[in-house]
Amino acid sequence: MAKTVLLDELHLTVHAPRGLPEPEYAAIRRTLARAHFHAALDRAIRDVFSRYPALRRARLDISR
Numbered sequence: 001m002a003k004t005v006l007l008d009e010l011h012l013t014v015h016a017p018r019g020l021p022e023p024e025y026a027a028i029r030r031t032l033a034r035a036h037f038h039a040a041l042d043r044a045i046r047d048v049f050s051r052y053p054a055l056r057r058a059r060l061d062i063s064r
Contacts, residue, residue, distance in 0.1 A: 004059055038064070 016028050031037055042062050049055045 007058070 014028070014032060016025060045062060046060065049058075049060055
């Protein structure tokens with residue numbers, strides 16, 4: 001039997017405007033793929049979750 005119950009899934013979608021030069025799209029993709037960016041995003045999400053007492057016992061998984 002499952003040890004947890006899935007309550008919700010949140011998805012982040014990143015859009016870039018049409019017509020950018022390819023190097024700008026590449027720079028965006030590189031930034032989104034960097035471990036440092038993922039770590040910063042993880043910290044930010046966990047910080048927000050920690051502000052809500054009702055969420056403190058919920059398990060948070062961040063994946064790509």
